[in-house]
Amino acid sequence: MDNILTFKNVNAGYGRVQILNDLSFEVKKGDVYGVIGPNGCGKTTMFNALIGLIIPTQGEITFNGQNVTKMPANARCQLGIGRTYQVPRPFEGMSVFENVLVAAVHGAKCSEHEGREVALEALKLTSLYEKREIRAGELTLLDRKRMEIARALGTKPQLLLLDEVAAGLTEAEVQDVMKMVADLKAANYSIVWIEHVIQTMVESTDVLMCMAEGHNLLIGEPREVMNSKLVEEVYLGVEEDE
Numbered sequence: 665m666d667n668i669l670t671f672k673n674v675n676a677g678y679g680r681v682q683i684l685n686d687l688s689f690e691v692k693k694g695d696v697y698g699v700i701g702p703n704g705c706g707k708t709t710m711f712n713a714l715i716g717l718i719i720p721t722q723g724e725i726t727f728n729g730q731n732v733t734k735m736p737a738n739a740r741c742q743l744g745i746g747r748t749y750q751v752p753r754p755f756e757g758m759s760v761f762e763n764v765l766v767a768a769v770h771g772a773k774c775s776e777h778e779g780r781e782v783a784l785e786a787l788k789l790t791s792l793y794e795k796r797e798i799r800a801g802e803l804t805l806l807d808r809k810r811m812e813i814a815r816a817l818g819t820k821p822q823l824l825l826l827d828e829v830a831a832g833l834t835e836a837e838v839q840d841v842m843k844m845v846a847d848l849k850a851a852n853y854s855i856v857w858i859e860h861v862i863q864t865m866v867e868s869t870d871v872l873m874c875m876a877e878g879h880n881l882l883i884g885e886p887r888e889v890m891n892s893k894l895v896e897e898v899y900l901g902v903e904e905d906e
């Protein structure tokens with residue numbers, strides 16, 4: 665089977681407020697799938713529906729061919745869906761290693777022994793191995809982002825969800841993030857990556873979706889999507905939000 669993830673005509677929101685509006689897209693195994701769209705268009709909400717924080721009122725979400733639309737969040741995490749948060753919530757007083765270990769033991773339900781191995785592997789993949797004993801609260805912004813990804817990797821995902829991990833970084837740091845994503849792809853992770861930093865979306869993704877008002881406005885080759893009139897128009901009215 666070719667797709668790791670499909671959204672089919674999904675509606676979802678918060679209480680009575682519907683945010684996702686007939687959202688459909690599919691992600692091939694092994695791809696880096698980019699998602700752009702103006703502030704508030706529902707990108708993070710799409711992740712919330714995918715991990716089970718909110719349950720769609722219409723449509724279907726399948727992961728590796730299995731219908732997960734109404735599955736509880738912890739069960740999805742154990743199936744292999746791992747996310748980073750747009751606003752990271754590390755345990756500041758714990759070491760970097762302990763933060764990732766918690767994800768492995770609680771997210772992936774690893775034994776402590778296995779959790780240690782999974783955590784160390786995640787720290788190597790994110791270039792944090794040497795910093796594993798540092799307190800999380802003392803990390804630089806880039807290393808915090810790395811740790812967020814390591815924590816997601818700690819849950820042993822097949823599909824990794826990245827929510828604006830490049831936001832607020834310098835150009836050189838953005839290059840580091842792009843290198844890390846390339847390494848993760850090479851290590852066989854499938855990735856959905858939400859980002860406003862255009863360079864990352866053009867250079868690091870295999871397919872790009874632009875969302876608008878909770879819907880899949882345009883999906884295609886990243887450069888073509890980025891240069892399209894439709895996408896330009898959708899951003900024009902909201903430039904000041906960027």
Ligand SMILES: Nc1ncnc2c1ncn2[C@@H]1O[C@H](COP(=O)(O)OP(=O)(O)OP(=O)(O)O)[C@@H](O)[C@H]1O
Nearest residue numbers: 678681683701702703704705706707708709710750
């Ligand atoms: N927990 C919530 N309860 C109610 N409304 C929410 C909640 N979270 C988000 N929203 C609303 O849902 C809409 C979509 O928000 P969402 O966070 O998905 O946008 P986004 O595309 O990720 O934007 P950004 O690029 O700014 O991160 C917004 O109008 C937002 O105010």
Ligand SMILES: [Mg+2]
Nearest residue numbers: 707708709750
């Ligand atoms: Mg968001």
